[in-house]
Amino acid sequence: QGQLVESGGGSVQAGGSLRLSCAASGYLTYCMGWFRQAPGKEREGVATIVKSGLVTRYADSVKGRFTISRDNAKNTLDLQMNSLKAEDTAMYYCAASSLVGRAYCSLVAGRFSAWGQGTQVTVSS
Numbered sequence: 001q002g003q004l005v006e007s008g009g010g011s012v013q014a015g016g017s018l019r020l021s022c023a024a025s026g027y028l029t030y031c032m033g034w035f036r037q038a039p040g041k042e043r044e045g046v047a048t049i050v051k052s053g054l055v056t057r058y059a060d061s062v063k064g065r066f067t068i069s070r071d072n073a074k075n076t077l078d079l080q081m082n083s084l085k086a087e088d089t090a091m092y093y094c095a096a097s098s099l100v101g102r103a104y105c106s107l108v109a110g111r112f113s114a115w116g117q118g119t120q121v122t123v124s125s
Contacts, residue, residue: 002026004094009119016084016123022077022094022116031097031105032070033112034079036090036121045107046092047079055102061087086125091118 002025012018020034033048047068048057056068067080077094095112097105104111 004096004114004116006092006094006116006119009092009121011122011124012084014084014086014123014125017080017082018084018121020079020081020092020094020119020121024075024077024096026075028070028072028075028077029096029098029114030100031111032077033095033097033105033107034068034077035093035095035107035109035112036088037093037118038090041090043093043109045109048105048107049077050102050105055105057105057107059107081121084121084123086123089121089123091120093118 006022008020030051034046035043036046037043046059049068049070065083069078094116096114097112
């Protein structure tokens with residue numbers, strides 16, 4: 001997958017929207033995901049997506065508000081975030097997993113072997 005580079009983070013008021021993008025210098029792996037980490041908290045899975053785009057998983061806290069998508073031709077991974085809340089404030093990371101199989105494309109950080117440098121999202125209430 002090469003290098004992963006996130007963009008699109010920023011500051012927004014609660015209720016607003018942001019769209020994060022991740023560009024891979026190589027190719028997207030079968031399973032790609034977004035994770036986040038707030039200060040003093042563990043890294044948590046936000047959303048994952050398989051190569052076909054037909055299977056996605058979301059953390060309960062973002063279901064109905066966030067949408068993950070991928071463009072295999074452009075080697076990009078996106079995360080559309082709507083109705084943002086203060087608790088969504090965190091550093092967001094793009095990640096790639098070398099594992100193949102829907103069952104393995106889960107929100108478990110340990111299954112992802114490549115990570116971007118992160119992009120900060122700050123939501124003010």
